[in-house]
Amino acid sequence: MTNAFVINGGKPLKGEITPQGAKNEALQVISAVLLTEEKVTISNIPDIKDVNKLIELLGDMGVITEKIADATYTFVAKDIDQDFFQSEAFKSKGGGLRGSIMIVGPLLARFGKASIPKPGGDKIGRRRLDTHFLGFEKLGAQFNYNPEDGFFNVDASNLQGTYILLDEASVTGTANIVMTAVLSKGTTTIYNAACEPYLQQLCKMLNRMGAKISGIGSNLLTIEGVTKLGGTEHRMLPDMIEIGSFIGLAAMTGSEITIKDVQYKELGMIPDVFKRLGIKLELRGDDIYIPAQDHYEIETFIDGSIMTIADAPWPGFTPDLLSIVLVVAIQAKGSVLIHQKMFESRLFFVDKLLDMGAQIILCDPHRATVIGLDKQVQLRGISMTSPDIRAGVSLLIAALSAQGKSTIYNIEQIERGYQNIDTRLKALGADITRI
Template sequence: MGTFKIEGGVTLRGEVHPQGAKNEALQVLCAVLLTPEKVIISNIPDIIDVNKLINLLVKLGVKVERLGANEFSFQADELNLGYLESEDFKEEGKALRGSIMLVGPLLARFGKGYIPKPGGDKIGRRRLDTHFEGFINLGATFRYNKEDHFYGVEAEELKGTYMLLDEASVTGTANILMAAVLAKGTTTIYNAACEPYTQQLCSMLISMGAKIQGVGSNLLTIEGVSALGGCNHRILPDMIEIGSWIGLAAMTQSEITIKNVGWKHLGLIPTAFRKLGITLELSGEDDIYIPAHTNGYEIQNFIDGSILTVSDAPWPGLTPDLLSVILVVATQARGEILLHQKMFESRLFFVDKLIDMGAKIILCDPHRAVIIGHDFKSKLKATNMSSPDIRAGISLLIAALSAKGTSIIQNIDQIDRGYERIDERLRALGAKIERVN
């Protein structure tokens, strides 16, 4: 396991280009299985989770060719479906939560899809019921082997139907959508997730020949087609990474410009940071400029004067993946904030590391924390810590970069799962960070 050694308290300056979106990449890479024709995808982030999925596709028989930096072609014309029942797949597949989205396209095109219980972040229970209930509604037979935690769905023919999802699951919507595009008849998905990355998947499928209406809403109507063709697709900038750079700039009182952010796809993210008192401006055609907050930043109260509450919600609400960053940024604000993480019951447990660094945080329960900001009058203290998951990892890294002294972060594979060459890009801005193996 790698380690980061960070000398904190250094002011940064410069420009940064956000990577391609991790969560979109995991969806559209699975979609290449829907056609035997060549699919070209650009702006693919070079991160552990995405590379693991590409490796799974290769082992499944997909022909993968690197065309350039972050650009690949994929052709799934000669697949080895026997690999799905191999011990190697059972081991490799469970290491990546995004592997669950292989099931929908495999079921749609080949009538069967299998997957071991996926892993991923240790942030609480993440059930798969929405995925498999959707497949069952389309006519698939479901089975589950409890001994080796292996899921399977099979169908001679999928048939379109109406379904109301029990939760607006992003991966669940993507999985069911990819199964429905080749089903016979019309499928209607209500309470569908409508995140920009789901919209991107819809756009990609439409360019392949799918018939989808309602893109961008929570009501999708899919008229099944007999086959899909190839396409070219470009992945959006990663909104979570963009939010992380905003938080980093404010917390280290640095002047940073984030280039080509895809502003119209950021939703409430700029608003959420502005409520913390952070100044950010849309600069040029599509850049975000964050000035150095040498006088700090002040949390806004609600109109009636009550303490600000920030909580996550399905799109177009605030993404839960940024709450960890917002929490750490609030530790140096003027004022107080109540942060409510509704979705995962273990995501806030990393705050004990911040408390050890001197942050004033009250963990009310597994879902809520009150943060009392220092207003930079008392800097966080450097410490040794371990990254528990991707988003907590980047938040601890931001804390370490702002802290007084030298911090050590272990288990940085968790950060590498979601952030491309983060240490190199930070050094380009002037950060003192070293990767130690």
């Protein structure tokens, strides 16, 4: 029996909502506890499936994990059970979790070897892991894939710093290579490094643990290897994808919403992209206040041509918010071209929006043109299934703005990335029930 959300939409919401800790940061900084035998305390950890699975996996390996407060854990990775990595339990747990690739770098760095089952996760095109493995190889790791048991086995007894030019600015790839390089001999230079806030957070945390990383926030990182790292305390950033989702939700449902404690300076161009759709928002302290708006109008470019919103590596616009922008544009005045450059097949949920009454032309797997309805026509509620995390929340926003009842199936996908989303939306006045 799968769970579903039933939503009665078309009502404005009101109130305050606090974003959870950033999912994408969590998978990196929690993996980093494996680099030291000392205690690491991490706060603002989101209570979501992907993160809880990773914490459980660390426990199975022998890390002593303790929840000391709401969203705060301590980790002591003193005695790691090396045999666990060849076990069936690791294969089933590690294989079902895309984030499990993130433990490979720290294990290589500290123990000189690691194994990883072929990872699973989201279906959003070919998310290659080559960047990770090419980086490990450049640092001197050798690995072989065993097709019989489906494991990659990596040997890294002699890691040596080197110059690495990444084939793509992969966030997880950069993070994994950084975690490997901090304990390698000599100096490692990573060019075309990802520079997302998550990655900056990881590098700052590692430096507090005793690593020597410079160039943080740029695409050229220099890492001087050290022999060991110590413990630290780390607080995670709020999830910028949630913040963007709530901005979109407020606009689409004509709601007055305050998003609390957003770490505004870490949001990059996200607020500006929503402003381009005509959404009014103001910063009050470190909260974003969105007034109730009956109407928002998409800007055009200076020469009058149609606005294009595309994703790009940071500090460009994050691909995770493109599906949200696409949905919010449905009720704007004007038209916009959404161009998903970084992943294919991520726009394939628009058929559900068309069934709800949206005017969207899907040009190809990467581009969709949205012709705004300007709230002249309300979307209508339908039954639908969520294909991936971000599309799931986009459909949820569409359903909350639609007239009548919607049912969203496969909400496990949504809950991999958003904690207690139904309870938090109910607190704003949403009519949403879980069945």
